[in-house]
Amino acid sequence: MSLHEDAVLTLKAYDGPADQSELRQLYLDHLAAQPEGVWKSCPTGHITASALVIDPSTERVLLTLHRKLGMWLQMGGHCEPQDSTLADAALREAWEESGVAGLRLLGSGAPVRLDRHPIPAPCHWHLDVQYAALAPVGSVAEISDESLDLRWFPYAEVPRVADTSVVRLLEATLAVL
Numbered sequence: 001m002s003l004h005e006d007a008v009l010t011l012k013a014y015d016g017p018a019d020q021s022e023l024r025q026l027y028l029d030h031l032a033a034q035p036e037g038v039w040k041s042c043p044t045g046h047i048t049a050s051a052l053v054i055d056p057s058t059e060r061v062l063l064t065l066h067r068k069l070g071m072w073l074q075m076g077g078h079c080e081p082q083d084s085t086l087a088d089a090a091l092r093e094a095w096e097e098s099g100v101a102g103l104r105l106l107g108s109g110a111p112v113r114l115d116r117h118p119i120p121a122p123c124h125w126h127l128d129v130q131y132a133a134l135a136p137v138g139s140v141a142e143i144s145d146e147s148l149d150l151r152w153f154p155y156a157e158v159p160r161v162a163d164t165s166v167v168r169l170l171e172a173t174l175a176v177l
Contacts, residue, residue, distance in 0.1 A: 003038050006085045007047050014111055023114050027127050040078045045125030049089035050076020051133040052169050058177055062141055064097050065149035072162045090131040099142025103133040106176050113172040115165050132173035
């Protein structure tokens with residue numbers, strides 16, 4: 001199965017809140033119209049995958065201070081040819097950006113939220129499929145070249161440091177815990 005096919009199946013199975021149904025359909029329409037819709041090279045926008053990393057005690061989240069955007073965000077990014085599923089892409093991105101090995105997706109391994117956000121040309125949109133991942137006990141986070149900083153935040157601090165997209169992702173993640 002191709003990554004494109006996995007993305008379609010993942011999104012068809014996504015059982016998010018009612019307010020996400022229109023967005024889910026937008027993602028599916030994008031993939032139906034764009035055979036290359038999972039790749040960064042797609043000019044109208046592309047699917048991305050991310051994961052909010054939760055500490056083993058389930059009391060904190062690991063956020064990265066994104067080098068280009070200067071914002072505290074969950075780990076995530078573009079799909080790569082070696083990714084066989086969106087879940088694989090989310091876990092790979094989370095590992096690359098956090099250095100935390102052995103991450104495990106929460107719940108059934110399904111996405112917890114969708115988020116569409118504009119990006120500068122030449123592309124126009126990131127259609128982010130968001131997961132939540134649990135860090136193993138004893139894991140150590142290491143900053144990557146893509147980050148200015150990497151830090152664990154108690155849940156209550158997230159609204160103070162991150163934008164509403166990250167706050168909504170945290171809320172959706174807490175519903176899965």
